[in-house]
Amino acid sequence: MLDYRVRSFLAVCSLGSYTRAAAELHITQPAITQHIRALEAHYGCALFERSGRAMRLTPAGELAQRRLTVAANDEGRLRRELAARADEGERRTLRLGCTRTIADYLAPRLLAHITRTGGQGSVAMRVGNTAELTAALDAGALDLALVEGSFDRSRFDAEVLSRESYIAVARAGVRPAALDELLDRELVVREEGSGTREILERLLGSHDVSLGDFAGLIELGSIPVIKAVVEEGDAVTFIYRIAVENELASGALVDVTPPDLALEHDFTGIWERGSIYGDELRALVVQWREHLCPHGAVG
Template identity: 45%
Template sequence: MQDFRTETFLDVCDTLSYTRTAQRLNITQPAVSQHISHLEAVYGTKLFSYSNRRLSLTEAGEVLRDALTVMAHDERLVKERIAALSGKRRTIGFGATMTAGEYVIARPLARFLQQRPDLQVKVVASGTDDLLALLHEGVLDCALVEGFFDKGYYDWEVYCTEQLVAVCAPGCRLAEEPQRLEGLLGEHLIVREPGSGTRAVLEHALAARNLSLDGFARTTEVTSISIIKALVESGYGIAFLYESAVRAECTAGTLRAIELDGPAIEHDMTFIWLRGSLFEREFRGLVHELAVCAGEV
């Protein structure tokens, strides 16, 4: 079970300041120092180092932080499971990146929840980096991400593989014949913001060809997938979006896919949760149930 000293330690990991932690926890700064010293004595090593007026975690501190973060998260889930025994609904903190949330998981999730009246879900849609932070803060239990993540810190399971496609307006010459990726650099590119999984996958694919976003004639950053599609439909530029996000528009003819020479740009959409969680089996079961629901939609 977590106690006040581990709470202090995790807060210092977040603030990297004894003073700010004391203010946030409404305790004195000497108390913060005492709590950290106690843990260092228990584990027989320094957890923080101080250099150039900056506090930082030692390697041992990072190990302890990761372990206690998982423990704190699992303790909350245990409390909710116990409360559920008396009839209270269990809550799942569920995150999804924008494309994954709107075009991949929304309908399967709705079907899943219809079958599970014992659950209530808190859904957060945001960029991959934001979702990773919320997992570590304990706000989320698991997340479906399209971006890249460090597999050393999370347990994970691939949900599906999506293709990133280039799209343009109807009647655009680019859709008339296959194009080389390099041949699109003279175009105006409408792209998601930094931190977006879609953008990260595109940047990775470009880098594999020694290209970058800077190589395009012009770029416009837009945070909304719907706005990007509307701009492309009007002939304002081209965009790279996941096939699931533009399937309806390409079928209706309001967008055209640009056929690219070479291998398709593909990327996994992956469920992740904190590595070492006692509830790993439950999270994997959730992924399976959502996949079944996706097949029924």
């Protein structure tokens, strides 16, 4: 069970004041003060410092917040696991987050595998961009996230799920010899915050090109809508090959990736660094990778 003084500390971190933390926990402000002092005495360092009227974490306090938040989230997982075991031996629900491409094109295969093997209890899946899913991991709302975008490796442990080709597609046309030959087209991109867009911006930036250098820019949050817009117009989009395999096979879209823009990118399973469930979650991602890539190669 998480120590009550730790709960007080995390409440102060979250709410920014002793007064608000006391109200949240239904205890007195002097009690909060006592709990923080006890933790500081136990760890032998100050956890908060004041700057004028504002209160902020010390560097030691920031580290304590990260580590103790993981412990608090793990306690919630343990509580749910024990409750599930008490209920006729059922396993706990895996709270899984997926970015959009993974949710639409890989998750169905993974969920079907789970159903066939019975290796995991129930799964509750949430879809969001990488930033939303990492925030949900921090808040203890997810156990595991499968993401496309970059993440803070000091906060999350990771295991590669698959390696995917990232390509440019258009309705038709001659395959361009270089990126410059695509710039006279409209570019269709995902919304800000999506891993797909982040990767594109980094890729273009490595060639001293920005999104604004294309003839026009259309931002859309739906992969099917993006594909439909490109199929109907003279636009181009950058997308994972797995998301357009059917359209490429039918000829509705063609691969127009310039040779100097060829890229492969990892889809990655991530979870809170330091979690007591880390080994279990890593083994699960490895199992899924072996299902997706049965011959041993990633991707």
